[in-house]
Amino acid sequence: MKTNKWLIFMLFVALLILLGPFLVIFFASFEPTSTLRFPTTGFTLFWFKKVIAMPMFQKSFILSLRLAMLSSLLALLFGVPVGYVTARYDFRMKAFVELVTTLPVIIPGMVAGLALLRFFVLLNIFKIETTLLIGHTAIVLPYVVRSTISSLVNFPVSIEEAARSLGATPLRNFFLIVLPNIRVGIVSAFILTFITSFNNVPISLFLTGPGVSTLPIVMMTYMEYYYNPSIAALSTLLIGATLAVVLLAQKAFGISKLL
Structure with missing residues (x-):
């Protein structure tokens, strides 16, 4: 089949748009001077x-x-x-x-964060870390629901019916068969929700408080006062860790078709 030069060009442009910013951050993290720049001088x-x-990054990393x-x-x-x-x-x-399980994905993150803030202020019974946990769970829940539904589409109902006909209870059928x-699908959902929660900004921005901040919020605050390659280096570490987790999961469970 003859290669289409325009398709090759479009593929190159798409890869440049997708990978370009990450490559800039990667190389900028090795800059020897105290200014974030690209191309680097060493x-x-x-x-x-x-x-x-x-310590500020260590504490926020553990929290995230x-x-x-x-x-x-x-x-x-x-x-x-x-x-x-x-x-x-x-x-x-x-x-x-x-509809309800899809709302956290449809609604803009800033709107959801403001709504959660007002809700928890009215309740005034939870600690900051607890409100963050509830908020993060709410925004990642739809990914698990959708991933489960997609996985069950490819799983024949007849297998469950056969198990029930052999005497399996609904609970036993769910845990041992389904x-x-x-x-x-569950592993891919866990990885997706973990990455989404770890990198979340809108919800965390509204729900963090004194002494309790997630890593993305600390990174944003740090960049308001310092424009050195520190954030680029930290971003490179996070990108490398994320890629490592995804590649290991793909190797162990074969999740490439679901992520």
Whole structure:
């Protein structure tokens, strides 16, 4: 088949748009001077050592990691059963449930963050970290529900019916038949929700408070006062860690078709 030069050119432009900003950040993180610039004037690992040793980044990284892990697990706990019920059963409020579980994705993040802020201010019963956890769980829950529904589309109902005909209870059927067969979708949903929660800005921007800030918010605040390659170095580390997790998961579970 003859190669189309225009298609090759469009592919190159698309790759440049997608990868260009990341390449700029990557090379800028090795800049030896105290100014963030590209192209770089040399090579140094000083900024990587600096951001790793800074207490403000360490504390916010641990908080973001904990929030991402807990919110992803909670989203799986609630989202998988909701996705299963939505995919397998017909009930009167089904359309409403589908709409509600999609709202956090449809509504702009800043609007959702402001709404959550006012809601928690009115309640005034939760700590800041708890409100962050609830907010992050709410925004990542739709990804779990949709991933579960998509996984169940490719899983024949006849297998569940066969298990029930052999005496399996609905609960046993769900844990021993359904979950093992949709584990790839669940793993991909966990990775997607973890990354989404860890990198979230709009919700965290409204729900953080004194002494409690996630890593993206700390990075934004830091850039307001300092324009050195520190943030570029930290971004490079985060990009590398994300790619490593996705590649390992793809190798172990074969999730490339679902992510």
